[in-house]
Amino acid sequence: MTIDDPADDEIIVRVEAAPINPSDLGLLLGPADMASLQRATDESSGLTFSVPPQHLRGLQGRLGQSLPVGNEGAGTVVAAGRDASALEGQRVGMIGGAMYADYRRIKARDVIPLPAGASAQDGAAMFVNPLTAQGFVETARTEGHKAIIHTAAASNLGQMLQKLCLAEGIPLINIVRSPEQAELLRAIGATHVLDSKDADFAEALTDAIAETGATIAFDAIGGGTLGGEILAAMERAAVRTATEYNRYGSTTCKQLYIYGMLDTSATTFNRGPIGFQFSISGWLLFPFLQKAGDAVAQRFRARVVDELTTTFASHYTRVIGLAEALDPDVLRAYVRKATGEKFLIDPTKG
């Protein structure tokens, strides 16, 4: 496989680090049935999976296509077009897909030079999570919310969000699913950490909302009933201070944003306990950035560079090569998306 020379506004980067984000797995595996994993029977080192029939219709658009994977990464510029020569030899972070590769040809505007001393690993995940965390805060502020709720809150993204909210003075209610996750967040300064498995979760959540005034939630899970339970808790907190009964529920606007798919099952909510002043919407980084405009995007990027190894530091539990990524045991491990576990691909490992 060869790679074309860079155009005037392009560079060629040797990829040295690329994280495996849940969004990458969504493209790599989609709704494939993990139990059906088999080694390909041809000469390739590939793997094959079956897709359950009910998911096939949604995949019509990608049947028969070979799609490159890897949203973001970092590496060293090994060639540069005329207008990008200042980047030659520099280490950069990149966004744009197709990062699970030895080399990536990319437009200069889609990379950020790393600050002095930063490693490729430091810069590998400087886009998706850092911009998303800032996007959550920006969304909450723009819509006039006073405090935020976050689920699957001990993730790399969740930790960034907690650090950001502390810096910005925005109360954050973290919802996790184990005492270890709660501890991890408390260690970085979280004050509101609730375990959704606790018997008194609903009551504790209502109390935390009443205390902070949270009326917006970002949910990485998507499926099941948790999102609806969060809206119901917001409503209970609102009704506590209401002076008279309203058959349509409180007048407090309650917003749930679903930004992830950790649980791909159906989303279910009861409207009675929520009232009519609610909204459940999808939240995606790129449409958000497009709507927010260039000035906001530039502000976000500058902050990522400034706080790359503090607020926006990512932690990896395992570094693998490209070939290893197709090892069935390794694949099963990174597909688990266990909190605290995060894989990094380093293509220079072969």
Add this chain to the structure above:
Amino acid sequence: MTIDDPADDEIIVRVEAAPINPSDLGLLLGPADMASLQRATDESSGLTFSVPPQHLRGLQGRLGQSLPVGNEGAGTVVAAGRDASALEGQRVGMIGGAMYADYRRIKARDVIPLPAGASAQDGAAMFVNPLTAQGFVETARTEGHKAIIHTAAASNLGQMLQKLCLAEGIPLINIVRSPEQAELLRAIGATHVLDSKDADFAEALTDAIAETGATIAFDAIGGGTLGGEILAAMERAAVRTATEYNRYGSTTCKQLYIYGMLDTSATTFNRGPIGFQFSISGWLLFPFLQKAGDAVAQRFRARVVDELTTTFASHYTRVIGLAEALDPDVLRAYVRKATGEKFLIDPTKG
């Protein structure tokens, strides 16, 4: 029971007609279990019901209270305060609750004088449905949608919406649940009428959306899977014209507004077939009007008066007195909320 003299800006109206809207039943009966209906054991002519325990928490705010019912109505002004004397003797439509009564004291600004020749029955429902239908069109326009989807579309409200959309040149996709309902809508000029019980409903809905460009739906049902199926059909229609596969779904914004509770069971939707560009929100008339502002509300009201017996005509299948409204058999009949059936209370019947 006596009624106070009107203040300077108030009038007293003898109520002659008040419709039974689904929203009235929400206040009158809430989540009461119909099967538990019993005549009260005291001297009153009242009825008692049990409320299933799981719904009790949401009703804390109304326990022990006697709440007046009846959102809107019409009647004749029998007394007027100093600043409202021009209304004396006039027939008016009213909004503001507590209309299931012989007399209603009300602020003059909450009534509209009926045009010459209009009966109390003509003016009984000139607020909730006519303003809601106009609110749907206004919401769709403000948010930039080209066509509208409506469920339970053969209702009085649905018929008004169809007439309005025809007048405004906005394509409307009507979803109904029987051939009779479909016929009723076609008779007033509807061209897109789909029966959700038909085997090819999903495909027909996708086709109708692709043809009209509908990206907003107003759903009176709320519970179950229909809302999610509508969003999935919008997404299928959007993907038909997409040039490349996007793992997050199409970039078409899809909006579902739930404005009713015909099905009080949980709302369930699958996110995979919908993508991330969606929003499911509650829609209520009064918050909408408040946000839209006085100019919009005045425009809506003026149109209702102009088209009271055409676009905004309501049809009643039965007129009952106040005492009859508490007759168990009559109550069971109006609680059914069958399409095409609509009850009117005339307190002058006794």
